[in-house]
Amino acid sequence: MIPATAKQWRVQERPINRSFRETDLRLVEEPLKPVGANEVMLRACYFAFDPAQKGWMENAANYVAPINVGDVMRSRGIGRVVQSNSSKLKVGDLVRGDLFMADYFTLPMDGPTPANVEKVDTTVPLLTNLSILSNTGIAAYFGLMDVGRPTAGDTVVISGAAGATGSLAGQIAKINGCRVIGIAGGAAKCAWIAELGFDHAIDYTTGDIAKRLRDVCPNGINVFFDNVGGGILDIALAQIAPRARVVLCGGISRYSSTVTTGPLNYFNLIYNHGRMEGFLTRDYLPQWPEAKRRLSTWIKEGRIKSREDVQEGFENLPRTFMRLFEGKNIGKQILRVSDPELA
């Protein structure tokens, strides 16, 4: 039963030069647009959150279409097709991809800007479609493999190691034969990454990170996979090994504060011939199928695991997004808004 109105989270204010606030998104209810030619209507089942979405709201990220104040905010997620005027999808199909933050919404399947959605992979647990087999997994895969270029025996250090991307990058580094050290906040997160097979977990909320890092990396850091930025990046730069690779995957510390300084120790890249390199997952678009194939194989072989932090209820969307910046999530931050079996 499709309702007459849709609930939508629209951008109320851009979080520029400050932290995200729950009031930056505003809940509105509007008549549901009828399904046009070559369009489908979806009911949202799950939304998956990424710190980069704050950048989308700021319009700071040149790699996504602009989002204006007043627009319905976008999010990756899983939805079920409830009406279809497209030959590409039929009613009942469960799809993953770029959705709108609304309980019901229509998507164009054709024309100049067709929606970026595809049927979910049903050979793996459903929510891995939003973690390992999503942008998150793709970021971990190419960030580590192509930018980090680990070789067996390397010491790989990962910040934000209990996050969706970090936890996966660490497991892929283990498959590559590396020693892996994760930095995460709190005992629960550290216990989880130990369970995933990380060689060491450093809890950044207690004691001297630099000293503990030196203790477990006596020969320096070969690959530093950074999801955090700020002070952690500086500490790692001070301990890089010759020819180290610093992978810039993200910077959660930048998202939750006003940034006033860059990495002071970047000069250590000179003394060690270090390389610091950023990337976006879209840079690897032609290689995504191969990456997904490998990731999917590793899931089925039990060599990589994901964990999802699933919150409930469409009304809790801004609060759930906020958890990322509060460091509350272990694994992928997800919001369940309807039952995928019943949608």
Add this chain to the structure above:
Amino acid sequence: MIPATAKQWRVQERPINRSFRETDLRLVEEPLKPVGANEVMLRACYFAFDPAQKGWMENAANYVAPINVGDVMRSRGIGRVVQSNSSKLKVGDLVRGDLFMADYFTLPMDGPTPANVEKVDTTVPLLTNLSILSNTGIAAYFGLMDVGRPTAGDTVVISGAAGATGSLAGQIAKINGCRVIGIAGGAAKCAWIAELGFDHAIDYTTGDIAKRLRDVCPNGINVFFDNVGGGILDIALAQIAPRARVVLCGGISRYSSTVTTGPLNYFNLIYNHGRMEGFLTRDYLPQWPEAKRRLSTWIKEGRIKSREDVQEGFENLPRTFMRLFEGKNIGKQILRVSDPELA
């Protein structure tokens, strides 16, 4: 006529977390050590200065042997052999390499740590042995060619463009078919780099660097060759093109002040898949002969030019070194302490 005593500049104080001061070096006169087995005695003709020597005095550079307070300071230069107990060099030979800051000094030519000196290349102007064919030229060559990896049509921006390394890196970029923009301080320096064939010269002492850089780099910067660091590096990072390479060659701004911030805009490396990489010339030791051969050919073909800022007198050594940090030199900073023809 060899004197009984030698004049030497010894390290008096380490310039840590502050600018270099002339009083960090102290002039002493001591009895000249007699020449031992497998040793030679040199009379210094020229010293060539490099900002990195401040790092040597700080003991911050792990790529040179430690220099302690009280030690005779080291410098690259040209000297003439005035006594020899080594079969490798004979009296009258003019050599280039790692010398001591003394008017006369002995060097071991054998044993566990033989001196790093070789006969000068006499097929090129003498002082190019201390600029293009020295560490300076090697830095420009590998920094640009191996780290920067320019391709024809690239827009290459060089900071410290009138310096010994920067001016050469720009000319090598021109040989590679690139558009080259140099940033330098003052009209005289800008006129000189224009004369060398740079497409644009930006005088950082006047007006808005960021705006002028945008004007001449409408498609962004493909290669940024940085000798300066600080604010200039940040301005360049804000304007990198997709897949840009940021070559960390040096950071003169770091040498002359207390550093309190790193490059704030490093995050732009993510959005553009940029790479920021440092290097040391010793990383390329096996490839030096090939680089010197090419550089020497380009000198003879008139395709690369160097300029030397030659000061006079052994007593003026600290003052001459200081010129680097004051931005007074155009081209390689050199001190002439004796006539190479008469030494």
